[in-house]
Amino acid sequence: MTYQPPLATLNRRGFVIASLTAAGGMMLGLRHADAATGAADAPVELGAWIVIDPDDSITIRVSKSEMGQGIFTALPMLVAEELGCDWSKVRAEYASANRNLTTHDYGPMGTGGSRSIRSLHTTMQQIGASARARLILAAAQEWNAPVSECSASDGQVRHVASGRALGFGTLAAAAAKVQIAAEPAIKTPDQYTLVGKPVARLDTQAKSTGQAMFGIDVRLPDMVYAAVTLCPVPGGAVKSFDASKVIGRRGIQAVVAVPGGVAVVADRFWRAKQAAANLPVEWDLGAGAGTDSAMFRAEYRAALDGKLAVARDEGDTTRALTQGKLIEAAYEVPHLSHAPMEPLNCTAQVRADGVDVWMGTQNPDMALQLAARAAGVAPEKVQIHTCFLGGGFGRRAMNDELVQAVTVAKAVGKPVKLLWTREIDIRHDRYRPQAALRCRASLAADGSLNGLHIQTAVGSITRSLGWGTAAGGVEPQAVEGLANQPYAVANQRVECVLKNTHIPVMFWRSVGSSQNAFVVESFIDELAHAAGQDAYQFRRKLLAHRPDFVRVLDTAAEKGDWGKPLPAGTGRGIAIHESFDTIVAQVAEVAVSPRGEVKVQRVVAAVDCGHVVNPRLVEMQIESGVIYGLTAAMFDAITIKNGAVEQGNFDTYPMVRMADAPRIETYLTPSNGARWGGIGEPGTPPVAPAVCNAIFAVTGKRIRSLPISDTDLTSRT
Amino acid sequence: MITLTVNGQKHALDIEPETPLLWVLRDELGLTGTKFGCGIAQCGACSVHLNGAVTRSCQVQVGDIDGATVLTIEGLSHDASHPVQRAWIERDVPQCGYCQSGQIMAAVALLQQTPTPSDGDIDDAITNICRCGTYPRIRAAIHRAAELAKG
Numbered sequence: 001m002t003y004q005p006p007l008a009t010l011n012r013r014g015f016v017i018a019s020l021t022a023a024g025g026m027m028l029g030l031r032h033a034d035a036a037t038g039a040a041d042a043p044v045e046l047g048a049w050i051v052i053d054p055d056d057s058i059t060i061r062v063s064k065s066e067m068g069q070g071i072f073t074a075l076p077m078l079v080a081e082e083l084g085c086d087w088s089k090v091r092a093e094y095a096s097a098n099r100n101l102t103t104h105d106y107g108p109m110g111t112g113g114s115r116s117i118r119s120l121h122t123t124m125q126q127i128g129a130s131a132r133a134r135l136i137l138a139a140a141q142e143w144n145a146p147v148s149e150c151s152a153s154d155g156q157v158r159h160v161a162s163g164r165a166l167g168f169g170t171l172a173a174a175a176a177k178v179q180i181a182a183e184p185a186i187k188t189p190d191q192y193t194l195v196g197k198p199v200a201r202l203d204t205q206a207k208s209t210g211q212a213m214f215g216i217d218v219r220l221p222d223m224v225y226a227a228v229t230l231c232p233v234p235g236g237a238v239k240s241f242d243a244s245k246v247i248g249r250r251g252i253q254a255v256v257a258v259p260g261g262v263a264v265v266a267d268r269f270w271r272a273k274q275a276a277a278n279l280p281v282e283w284d285l286g287a288g289a290g291t292d293s294a295m296f297r298a299e300y301r302a303a304l305d306g307k308l309a310v311a312r313d314e315g316d317t318t319r320a321l322t323q324g325k326l327i328e329a330a331y332e333v334p335h336l337s338h339a340p341m342e343p344l345n346c347t348a349q350v351r352a353d354g355v356d357v358w359m360g361t362q363n364p365d366m367a368l369q370l371a372a373r374a375a376g377v378a379p380e381k382v383q384i385h386t387c388f389l390g391g392g393f394g395r396r397a398m399n400d401e402l403v404q405a406v407t408v409a410k411a412v413g414k415p416v417k418l419l420w421t422r423e424i425d426i427r428h429d430r431y432r433p434q435a436a437l438r439c440r441a442s443l444a445a446d447g448s449l450n451g452l453h454i455q456t457a458v459g460s461i462t463r464s465l466g467w468g469t470a471a472g473g474v475e476p477q478a479v480e481g482l483a484n485q486p487y488a489v490a491n492q493r494v495e496c497v498l499k500n501t502h503i504p505v506m507f508w509r510s511v512g513s514s515q516n517a518f519v520v521e522s523f524i525d526e527l528a529h530a531a532g533q534d535a536y537q538f539r540r541k542l543l544a545h546r547p548d549f550v551r552v553l554d555t556a557a558e559k560g561d562w563g564k565p566l567p568a569g570t571g572r573g574i575a576i577h578e579s580f581d582t583i584v585a586q587v588a589e590v591a592v593s594p595r596g597e598v599k600v601q602r603v604v605a606a607v608d609c610g611h612v613v614n615p616r617l618v619e620m621q622i623e624s625g626v627i628y629g630l631t632a633a634m635f636d637a638i639t640i641k642n643g644a645v646e647q648g649n650f651d652t653y654p655m656v657r658m659a660d661a662p663r664i665e666t667y668l669t670p671s672n673g674a675r676w677g678g679i680g681e682p683g684t685p686p687v688a689p690a691v692c693n694a695i696f697a698v699t700g701k702r703i704r705s706l707p708i709s710d711t712d713l714t715s716r717t
Numbered sequence: 718m719i720t721l722t723v724n725g726q727k728h729a730l731d732i733e734p735e736t737p738l739l740w741v742l743r744d745e746l747g748l749t750g751t752k753f754g755c756g757i758a759q760c761g762a763c764s765v766h767l768n769g770a771v772t773r774s775c776q777v778q779v780g781d782i783d784g785a786t787v788l789t790i791e792g793l794s795h796d797a798s799h800p801v802q803r804a805w806i807e808r809d810v811p812q813c814g815y816c817q818s819g820q821i822m823a824a825v826a827l828l829q830q831t832p833t834p835s836d837g838d839i840d841d842a843i844t845n846i847c848r849c850g851t852y853p854r855i856r857a858a859i860h861r862a863a864e865l866a867k868g
Contacts, residue, residue: 068812068814200809201809201811203811204805204809205797207811208797208810208814208821209790209791209793209794210749210750210751210790210818212814214814216752216753219747269743270737270740340813340848341813341816341846341847341848342752342813343754388813390752390813390814390815391849421756422754422756620812620854623853624812624851625850650759656850656852657843657852658839658840658843658844659841663853
């Protein structure tokens, strides 16, 4: 065996994580080019984003976090589209948050809101085009040829008239010094040759061989491990602990107070974890100690009768609701945990001259600030070494584990890998908010929709994060999918009341749309049924003013065999929702057994995300979003008892597995035009209502509270 | 001392016998391709082959397997040439990638038992959790690996 374990080592210019080469995998994100030495064989930086090696290989720096969505492939594709390089020689590495701190070269590095492509597509093309222009100019100067006669492709600049060609690696040093007269124009979508193709991901081999470096895999010389025990009630604190009960056990080196609890430090993680479990700690449980989910449910329902802020108000909804047939329904959704497969962890080293942090974070800019504060050093002294993220889904946007790791590393003076167990991960998440919603609508005699009134009581994410309260009492996340619901209704009002408890809440894949699409699309289904109309045609009529929605809806209905016969005990449901500038419609085919067992057999998704950088990545994200949303819809709730989260692991917070997973078909119906929609999240919102609407089609039972497993679907025949 | 043969290499370990095999692989031997996901044998991220059978290593105490032979993802091939890995790459299975070592080890074991598995066989044998929802691609890749293995 020639396999070497991953090891991070120090070199002159900082830390370089040695890559694993046993299988010759790509050095994704593991190489920080030493681009400034000026040596003839050194890699050359062309601006902040591109590094060219003498062997013509191209490293493209990625400012966003790779957490499964494929951004390490998609953003480099946009650069390569313009650069004219050989795609087989492209690799990706993380941009430096430390560099960004002073130069702002990379803009906001946070990953979320399905925003990476939406916010960066022009920038990526421009930096590729700019580098190409410099390489061409360098070659033209070398040859004394007019720039207009030179062109770049496949990693070479060519002068066709003379038959000369030079590789990018040869030209890079000169290209780094030339001044181009003006920024070149970027391609229009009709000129793309790489973008739009189903290009293979750059990280697949590393992730199929065990070589991809996640935060949990970082190993440093003299590194020790930390396990934590945290106050079971969020917001509580340590009163006292008795370190003497674990000091003296094999390998145990220190016991350190950290925000929210206590960390035990050992030479091995298992020893630290066992000791942490046996550490006597007395907690001050704090203000949340006496609460439970039943209490919260009642409070959220009651909040709907209080004062609400108006998020949308058109026509005279109050009057409209007094006319025609009134339909009312109350919906509820629980807190949800993110539960990424890689439990939260962070490795930190605090030295006199600075701090180094290795982790998977969705927000390296913020991680850098948090580390600086926890260590008591200037932010300029912090390096964040972002690793692959073993899932994010929003959880890694706020790095509680980093603050703990830096605190411990400072106390023990050694590199520390602090790792949460799954139980800590689920019980100390920042959750998808719990919510109660009330919907009212009036139908005219012909079944048309007169008025619509939707009210939500939900936790404020920005308040929970300490980022302040939304102006006017309307938080965009709270009403996303409500305030912008697409159906034409002359009289409609959307209201919200923000209500927080001691349970911290945050962004969960698709955020407000995760609950609001369930409610709107279930309620629209109720209205279609009350009007005696087909659920697809009812939506279609109300969306006639939005041809983009109609096209997506039609595609899903057609490909999903809407209206075609199904075996007994099987039904279809449809839902459509726009989030993050992408419209997704889904048709779910669901079987419900007489014993009430639900099996989602097939999900057909139609997607308009506008321009498609890589259709394979888009399909993967739709599949991913469907499964993620299905897990929540079918099985999951985070519930509170005595102030603490009751669930702790996958036995009590179950996941969709292979046998539960439907066949998923994705159809892209891109409108192009000006739309560059997101894709990491929009697959998630429609699946819960599509499945619940299908369950209604089979059983006649309307599910108004998730998860589905809480409803008895046994047939009483 | 507990002895283990891991990926063909013999190790003698001075370690508490109740230590889970997972943490021996990761922290003692530096074989970090095998992942920690739940610690209660629910998710399968820690799947390895123990004496030839796919096993969730987080629930195996090394004291109980003295002398055992263990195969991890790192020992599957030197160069991603195993048919299952080739199929994984061909079908672009991984997203975040964290669970994939375990998924691959489970798939290899399935194909050893059942060279041409049906969808039902795959449902029964592949019970590992993937939070990114790569199941449709895992299924396709297992069928593809079955073809590749036959040459």
